[in-house]
Amino acid sequence: MLRHTLQQLPGRKVVFTNAPMTYAKRVLKLLAIDDVFDQVFSVESSGFHPKPALRGFQHLLQTLNVRPGRCILVEDTLSALMTAKRLGMKTIWVSPKPKRPSYVDIRISSVLELRQQGLA
Numbered sequence: 001m002l003r004h005t006l007q008q009l010p011g012r013k014v015v016f017t018n019a020p021m022t023y024a025k026r027v028l029k030l031l032a033i034d035d036v037f038d039q040v041f042s043v044e045s046s047g048f049h050p051k052p053a054l055r056g057f058q059h060l061l062q063t064l065n066v067r068p069g070r071c072i073l074v075e076d077t078l079s080a081l082m083t084a085k086r087l088g089m090k091t092i093w094v095s096p097k098p099k100r101p102s103y104v105d106i107r108i109s110s111v112l113e114l115r116q117q118g119l120a
Helices: 002-008 021-030 054-064 078-087
Strands: 014-016 039-041 072-075 090-094 106-108
Touching: 014 054, 021 039, 039 054, 054 078, 072 078, 078 090
Parallel strands: 014 039, 072 090, 090 106
Antiparallel strands: none
């Protein structure tokens, strides 16, 4: 179900993680979704400026050669979503909490709900 949902998402799919590259790739492989993503942007890739650091986000955008307004960050950490929103990204918060802050565009309980939001 997760694999299918991710495959249905339009556009480039990039993992932006504070984890080391080897760990992130192992987790994606274990979940059998490693081939669904176009790129893994790890803490090393960010120049060791992990989320929510602005420099890490800027490095990501520069590496991907994309404008923030063309990006959606799906994240469970509010501080990272706040940085993304400041840059102009659309934000999706994965959380069971019903109330969402103003800088969160959409709140979902599970990434599987991306399909219900019309994003997948």
